[in-house]
Amino acid sequence: MDKHTGDRGAVRGPEPHPGELIVGRDAELARLFRAVDSVSADPVLMLVGDVGTGKSALLEHAVRRAEAGGARVLRAEGSESESSLAFAALHQLLRPVPAEVDGLPGRQRAALHDAFGKGPATPEPDLMLVGVAVLSLLSGLGDHQPVLVVLDDAQWFDRASLDALSFAARRLEGEPVTMLIGARGGDHLPGFDRHVPTLTLEPLDNAAAAQLLRLQPKSPTGHIRSRILDQAGGNPLALVELTRTASAQDTAAGLPSAGPLPLTEHLERIFAARLNGLPAATTRALLLLAAMDSADSAIALSAGLPHAGDEIWPPAERAALVRRTGHDVRFRHPLVRSAVYHAASLGDRREAHLALAEMLRDEPDRSAWHRAAACPHPDAAVSAELERTAGRARRRGGHAAAAQALQRAAELAPQREDSARLLVEAAAAAVFTGDIAWVEELVAAARTRTADATLLASAAVQAGRLAVLTVRHPVVFSRLADAAEELTVSQPAAALDLVAGAAVVRFYSGEDTQRHRIQDILRRLPENAPHAGLRTWVRTVSGPFDDRDQLLSSLPRLIAEAKDRPERLTAVGIMAWLLDETPQAVRAFDEAFDRWQVRGALPEGLGGAVAWAYAERGRWEQAREACARTTAIGRVAGLDHAVACAAAVDATLLAFQGDPSSARTRAEDALTLIDPLESRSVAVYAHRALGAAAAAEGAYETAYGHLRMVFAADGAPMHYHASYPALADLAAAAVRCGRHEEAATIVERSAAALADHASPRLRALISRARGLLADPEDAEPHFRAALADPVLEYWPFERAQTLLDLAEWLRRRRRIAEARGPLTEALEIFRRLGARPWIERARAESRAAGLDATDAAPDALAELSPQQQQIVRLAARGLTNREIGERLFLSPRTVSSHLYRSFPKLGITARSQLRDLVEGTLATAAHQEQGHRRGAGRRSAGWVCRLDPTPPVAQS
Template sequence: MIFESSGTRLGGAMVTGGEQAPPMTEICGRDAELSRLRDFVLTSRREGPPTLALLGEAGTGKSTLLDAAAQEAAAHGRRVLRCTGHEGEREIAFAALHQMLTPLLPEAAGLPDAQRRALLGAFGCAETAPRAADDRPERLLINLAALTLLSDAAARRPVLLVADDAQWTDACSLDALAFVARRVTGEPVTLLLGVRGDTAPRRFGTDFARLPVRPLDDRAAERVLDAQPHAPRGPLRERILRQADGNPLALVELARAGAGVPSPRLVGPAGALPLTERLESVFAERLAGLSPQTRRFLLYAAAADAPDMPAALLAASASGGPDAWSAAEGAGLVRVESGRVVFRHPLVRSAVYGSASFGERRQAHLALADLLSDDPDRQAWHRAAATLAPDEDIAAALVRTAGRARRRGGYRVAAAALERAAELSPDGQARARRLLDACDLAMNAGEPLWVEKLAGGVAAATDDEAMLRSATLWTGWALAATTRQKAALSHLLPLADETADRAPESALVALGHAAIIAYNTGDETYRQHMLRLLARIPVDVGNDHEQLWTRACCDPHGDRAALLAFLRDCLARSERDAERLTVLGAGAWILDDTTVAVRLLGEAMEQLNAVTTAGSNATLGQALALAQFEAGAWEAAWSCAEDARRVAAENGLDMAGRAAMYVTSALLALRGQAGEAREMIDRAVAGVDPAQGRALWVRARWVRALVAALEGNHPLEYELLRGLFTVGPEPNPVHYHASYYALGDLAAAAVRVGKRQDAAEVLAAARRRLDGRMSPRLLLHTRRAEAVLADDERAAELFEAALGDPAAEQWPFERAVVQLEYGQWLRRRRRTGEARTELSRALTVFEQLNARPWEERTSAELRACGVTVRGGDGASRGIERLTPQQLQIARLAATGLTNRQIGERLLLSARTIGFHLYQTYPKLGITNRAQLRDALGDTGTP
């Protein structure tokens, strides 16, 4: 929701006027709260309580919501009066009430004399000295005066009162507001309170409505980070999300603290960012009044990760009793539950740790290390946190920790341990070696920004040529993963050129990294340069999967048969680790062995998912999503693409994220959701130079052509598809691989706009370039194009040839489109029986995929053949395809619950809930949770 403002802020009050200001920026993740606030402030006369209290911890955005509500009220003609409590004015009687009523004081002349004198006297505006603040008759007159002023103002137009930071508002003002609230029922006066904590001021009793302002869910928190001027990526982003725990203020402040710093200094074994001054003032204020013993206890708990907490409690308790914990609990800093100490917010823990001196922190870490002698991994981390100087013993212990984590698949943990080991290494060679090992682990974790930073440290640690060469390779990989294509090639191609003859293994690795860049750019100059370099490298050098990938990526239409035979040889070998499977799967995909690609990439993903510490891999995820999409596993492709997009945003894998957006946009278009598809593909290509991202731009034009066709704009559809090939006597593909798969759609669009000859020239040029070297998939597309463009005598033969190849069943949607067009052709020649067969087969596929536009076209053709087609309700069929758990989650989400709230009910994580919803949306034919209630219909009530 977007609120609009028509007022000007004067001190603590909002004085409304006639002009309307531009809309405010959308508030991320607060749709439900904004909706309730809007209903509350725009209902002039209500039957229920006229007071609504926003309750929540510091930084959750209560003030932002109150501002939005005030602006909404002002935009609809309400008079808005405001006050904000302040710690320094808690003892000043009527300070907040004076703030709120100042705009109405010129109207005080109309009050009864006693009320006017009492009110003005309380505000220090009377000639006679005011009575004492605890004089009850005088207080009653003041409260009555406030009530009268507000009632008179409400008689002219509705009034909204907004009292923020009510926990710091002086007692006299709170009494007056509570007095007014109890007496304006039925009048157009409403009161909004913003209160820190989970309890409203006791003066209001229980006769008021509550609106808890909880932490943001994961998706909203990520949107907040993405909206920052320097959106954090990689490990920094993950740390901010974990440390902020959904607190909007913390998200913004921590992102600001880490902005522009390649590796911000972290504190504590958990790798927390130090707090900004603003966050310290909010979260550390309650530490000041605690005893030294309680603060020491809290420091031990803050220095410990969750597994270390028993040791922290033991170390702390050795120097004191339970009273210290009671004091911390009473201050609202921790909860003590069943012998466990839990900080009420991660930022409280950070404030405790950050406010201690290094000497105090060192003492805590050493005490914990002594108690964790049976856990060498945790002991090593605490010893590392307790030292500033290089120490080879501690560094070696961290290397051993990294080895154990790597064997468990914990790539991020292992990389972090090696990075810290490098920092503590006295010897430069050892430091460089450990940084390079960390690069490999960070790459497996899918974090290019981290890889780039680690590789950058190698040059400062050593002048060893082999190590520097390896660092260059890692830098090139990292640059490529973050769209800096030219910069990546400037590192990789010279390295391959220098080493092709004397160190061909290194040259092959460099070309393997460069291959995906050459594919993304589609630049023939780069591709031809790489092919010349590959000719200098023997085929038996290096890893066989790198050989296959590099050669297939650079020339997918070359000796395809030999490459497929090479692929089979690679698969016959025993090694099946995730990295090898990923590379071989990518090679199978580019060679149009789609079934094998899905199997290999899926097996690689299963290996990663089987180890909970390995995390997701956006590069693998987008590749699997693309293969699943082409293989007709659309629901799996949707879920995989969405997960890849999220992980890519977290880790700075820009190209992987954009590729995942392409898959999502294509699915949206194929299911008839034109607007959403256009928005998604526009996001995918935003900021990408077409000359440096031809593969993405070719696919984007194809999606936009689908959208244009859905909207009936066939001239634009043809223009977009024709743009995938150059203009001239010998049309060439804009991209040497991706352009060819639009040939069938280009021919169909050409027929619709009368451009048969132009499309035929493109098709003929493609035939000449690829004669005898086409995959079964490309043959399906070219034969479809030829059949659509052919005269009557040849069309049937070409359609039959396209459909007669059993290999084409790997691509069910593309084959079903040919069946649809063949059925149309047969029906127009009154071969109705044959037409029904082809159309029925196509309809089955389109229904299974929920490709609604094609489903509707096919149904119309069948009806024209005299076949009665069941009027399908796509949503109903979608509900039938939901698992019981998906249906339960969808029903709860339809009621307005957040992912976090649903997870609390079902004992699942918020991310798991999000994953299930993303699987649910395409089954129901929708794109977001706002559409769930309509899609579920009568089944939507939990």
Template sequence: MIVGRERESALIEDFLRHSGRSSVLIVRGDAGLGKTVLIEDAVRRSQPESGPDGGPDGSDGSDGGMVLRAHGYQGATTLPFAALHQLLRPVLGGLDALPARERAALRAAFAMDSGGRPVEWAEVAPATLALLSGLDGGVLLVVDDAQWCDRASLEVVGSVARSSNRAAARGGRPVTVLAGARGPAPAPLAVGAAELLLRPLPAEAADLLLSLQPGPPPEPLARLLLREAGGNPLAIIELAKATGSWAGVAVHGPGETLPLTEHLEKFYGAQLEQLPPAARDLVVTMSAAGDGEWPAILAALKAGGLQEEEGLPDGMGAATSIAVDAGLVALPGDGATGQVFRYPLIRSAVYRTISCEERRRAHLRLARILKNDPDRRARHLAAAADGPDEEVAALLEAAAHRAEERGAPAEARTAMERAAHLTLDPRARARRLVKAARVALYLEQAGKVEELIATVKALTDDPGVLALLPSLVGWVISTGGRQDAAMALLIPAAEDAAGHAPSAALTTLGMAARVVFYSGRRAHREQIKRVLGLLTAKAGPDDGPAMSWVTACTDLLAARDGVRAALERELASPGRDFVDRLLLGMMAAFGDFPEAAVDLLAPLLDPEQEIAPAGGNSAFLTMYGFACLETGRWKKAESVAERAVRICAEIKPGVSAAQAQSLRAILAALRGHAEEARALAHQTLAGTDAQNRLVTVRCERALGLAATAEGSHEAAYNHFRHLFTSGGEPVHDHHSYHALADLAGAAALTGHVEDAARVIDAADADLAGRRSERLDLLIGTARGLLAHSDEDASRHFEAALAGCPPGQWPFERARAHLEYGQRLRRHYQIQHAREELAAALDIFERLGAQPWTERARIELRAAGVRSDGPAQSRLDLLTAQELQIVRLAGQGLTNKEIGERLFLSHRTVSSHLYRIFPKLGVSTRAQLHTFIGDGEAVD
């Protein structure tokens, strides 16, 4: 089965059956693209099944003719007529039937007579044509690796094909040539020939080819393999063999590479050996260069003087052309797409093939070329180091810090770990390994973190270094879902370190604060507060962000003023440190500042933004996704959740995967996909430790929302009620409260009003003095739903909506509009009900909350308003005069011009517009244009 070459295969078969004006087809392409396989498959399929005498030396063609084959070899390029001898060997028995002149020419060409005279190809070509003409039927000459065939043979083959083509037009027997070649078509064959250029497989075909290999690698490794192979079928097949029993990603010089089979190493090693010294040095140097560094090499070449300054041999300019012609590199304008090598795999293969000394020289050369780029220079100096080197280690550590600050954690971890390996002093080496482990923690590489912890313990017993380990161990335990065990380790460790290593104690408390975010246990929060009191007086100037993080995570609501002030400072003067901005963004998300959270986190985490770093942390991504959900960016939240799940699949399913799945479950429920929501929620709950209360309450809320969407209000109430204890306390100290309005809505429909009221009262008392605008909205909506009198209901709903910032928590705000409008309609306050219901419908439609959209439409119809679309339902809220003003303003008229048309003052028009904007749900005059119907005239 040939994958992804259906078009090319059909073209070759068509050529073999109907060669048309050309009798030569040259299949060109880089090594490994499948030229030989395509040619042989097409030849086989163009022939009837061979009898016992058929085979590679002589097979009947479809027209009763014969197939003759030759294969070019590197060592035979200077042997005249070597390839022609291969082709004609099966039919040389017909020499005796030829006229004397032709017979003598062929015997001389093939040195069949001792002391024979030299012969030119022009004499051999007519003799060859005569020999082939004596065969039955047409003849197909298959010449593979034509670039290595001797020129004399190619001249003869090309001449015979052209002469035969002319003779065939007069009724003679045709001779057809099918050749495969790397690089440009060989000149003797190219005259009048047709060419078929093979390119790398497209992504889908490459993926299919990999999936068809025995034991294909898992998803993350498969993506790396496909990236390295670059669509080259040979590379895909061979790399799949090499990675069959390989469980990780090795780091070799320029970056992550895959193990190679012996076949691939020999394949590319042979190509490298064929290059002259200057071209070889250039290719070797480029193989040691990282992504984005090769332009500096080419610039140095173009600038001249590189040979003397960088130690490269003379003739490097010509070397570039030689490397390109060899098919190893593809410079800009030569078909390259951001890569200097034809395929990423070639870089890895070359780097692994060369000696250690060659690698070292290449890295030193690059360090000199990149002397103005300290980070890259440090990396190449480190790669060239042949033993501990503190100077290089310090340069590499500084580069790691810069990488972390700009949000490149993978680069930072690799650099810091390499710096540790270059460090001779065990204590200093251990400290650098701890820093590498902390970056590996961000990358969610639990196995790497445990490996580095074990190495540190074996290196030193220094208390200051060992005090840094509990936070890492606690993260590993927490990631496994055991929050109580994590806290049992972290709190005593922080207390022990408070006296002799306050910064380490604060770092440990920071990890404990993360655990509290998952566990939601008030007892855990109080433990952190107690230890934090021991550290407050000892905190240094660099401990500010960590102290703010611990405080915010420990008591999210009490810390809101501090978070708000920090956000205002950041907006006024944006910082550049990735970690500080990330932590502030997370605190904004925790503290109910979702718009600020999105603004801060999107540039850091959003995979669709070019400035966001590659890769990501699934836990932080999921928190960003929830911030998108809470600001009405549901499509973005869905894509972020899916990416977070993929990241977890690449690493190891755990707490972070559960978070992302809970976000997907809530989104599915809100969109009305109840079955999907239930499946996601139950699957996540089944794989989640009960101590991870954050995921538990989110999944229970998803189940409640799914039941609400289906109208199963009793089931919905039970799910929402599970978020609180029998006494009304929250199961999760913060996130249970997000379901208060949901609980009240289900209670109002099922008769559980008194029970729900007890939960609302308990929440109100617990949150007194520290409620966010979101909690004000939720509690106000809940109290409005459960109010006994219309007056109390209106007071609660109005207060809830008045305090909600525009653009934030749109679903909760629309829910309040809907419940309020429904109550108003049932008590015959129709005009006011229409306004509330129209506002709810508009938001639900924009969000895509289908069940709630339908409910709002039903309520609007009951209030006497057509609800065939959001614009129409909002226009129905306007008076006749207001409608005229909207149409004129939408056409671009000013207030003065509108007033002149309607005999009103411009101030009156302004007052009308002031009242119209909230009714239509718009905030700018330009938005009024959307409310003008097609073809409507305004008098």
């Protein structure tokens, strides 16, 4: 597994370990060896199979192979009883490397310590930072030797650990780290389901099964052999264990006399039979180990279980129930643990859990779960203890663990009202897991336990919070609207909350009938002053151009009220963005991010609003950071719609920056994650991105085809908000592929639909479109109108496009001197943004206009990929590789690799030169362009009219 030397030699053949036969798995073992030898290009490989198919044995061979090659191996084994403890699996994985954890940067180290309950918990820890910390730690270990991460029985990992590990797994490309995951087939493994290469262990074929039987110490013959082959069904563990039992008894009595039994029950009975004759102390120790089911020997020892060298264990080892390795005592197979546990009486199991609860009193979360497992009936004290456990889990960011603890606390609560309250709290915690089915299950259970209107309303709101982020828009909208209508009289505040969620669904779907229903519900709700902000939210989200002026007038008051509430600032920012008040939106988001630094991760904006606002404002680096964060959170939570929203924004920026291939990939990713007919907003954004990618390559017929899909066959917008910004780009593509008439019809229809409600930005875009589509002699007034309002400088890319269009028109009318001013400004903006295709187009036009456009320094940055540009700019500001990695969710090694590849393109040899290069590039470009502008200005003063010097609301 030599990723340092790039060793890609031939794969050595399978090397079975003595005493642990691997039969019929040559191909699978070779695939694992390719992974650990770095012959495979896949840094992550999932091994999937039913119980007993040999996953653990194959992984053990891979571990030996990696260790023989000098790799550092970190491993964790899933534990059913610890699947409710936040970060338990991650803690087990990283327990052997405490020094490396302590060597992480401060924020990352604190995030891991907080996750493991070692430090002062923050109110809302940044879960993405935990993932970055894991990635950084694995990458750092790889600096010294290759690393193999083995996650066995991952179906029993706690959700918080899976989230962190899947986050890191998606970013291991180029790292000297390989991750092998063993999981049961059919089990859902959050974060690892999509795009992870999977090796499935099927049952052994007849020849391999027969060979495995022949290799057993006492190979069965005759009728017994046939029965074993039939009963085992190709399961290696079943073949071995049935053979061992039959051989021990020298008879077929241990097998069913007729007909098959369920394989798991059958094996459990066989394992349980081995308990007969064991010393009482051994049996008790086995039950304690089974009840705890911890694969972490350090925890087992701290709980008071006998040491691996204790004389209690050899009888269990001789009975093939456990395996002792060094300080560890482990069950040979999860079925052994199950057999031991279920073979005990209910009373013995209860005593074992109570004993463990006492042994683990210094670990209150584990102790609480054991007390709960020992409870045959409701118990208020244990329920309260689990509720406290949930609080600790939530403070560490373990939302799944918190929800599980609250759900169990509800089961143990003696009073039905308390049980209902706990279930609603469990639903609130489960919202953050993205598991909509679980949330709905908890809400449904709460409804069966209470008639309290307030609690039921709260339950409906919790279900609605997550439902709006799924792709089931028609179903979710109907459910939210129905619930809101039922609560309009009895619980108007909850009804308004539900309508607010319905408005978000309306935005995603773009369905006009939903807007009418929202308006009808709003009319039936009392207009209470305390809820005015939420009503404004609903009206803005569901129809921002219906009454834009009145909605705008509400923004200053809402901003003042949200001053100390980052989540409200975010909501106001989203409203400002929807109203095309992008400067206000960006200021609100900036302030919210600043205030949220000590309170945890900023929640998602509606449909990628944060990223869109930064993109429109020309802050593309921050827009892509927002996309990266949304993608990370969305993938962890399984929220495909959020991921699709981010992918569409990211695709657009990639196209603008001159990476059309990556832009197409991201846009197509977005379209595969949603139903274009039910999520029109994302579909429109994705087609706008595909249109921009085609335009960047000069494929205007293709660009027009994509942009035409942003509008319906009759020319109406496919989406009431997302379609309109595409009007000018549609016109630009149309004039280059002979579609003037059709495009003009669409533009005028949109202009008529917006009428007096259009924002200054949309009026400018419509004017630009009209200028492009007009006869040459009639175009100038439209271009001038598109540039007249000074507020339009806040949309720099759109302004630069218009400037370039005007300059091209002027030059073609032989007004070359007048063309130089707008041309110079357009080129300056494109260079500052890093819009490579438009830089080249503006440079070509500049040369035609007699301007010197050979400035090499800005083009040096433009030669970098969009991600390299991001990294270079952050490095130039003095951020370390680790800090850049935290921003962009990359490992320090990946950041370093990008910088290493960027230096030759930039003509530098040291990091210290970056700041001078970036600042010098901008200063030189600005100086030259000011000179060009002064020259052009002397020849053509006042090339653009500014009709209204008074700044509008967006500048206040």
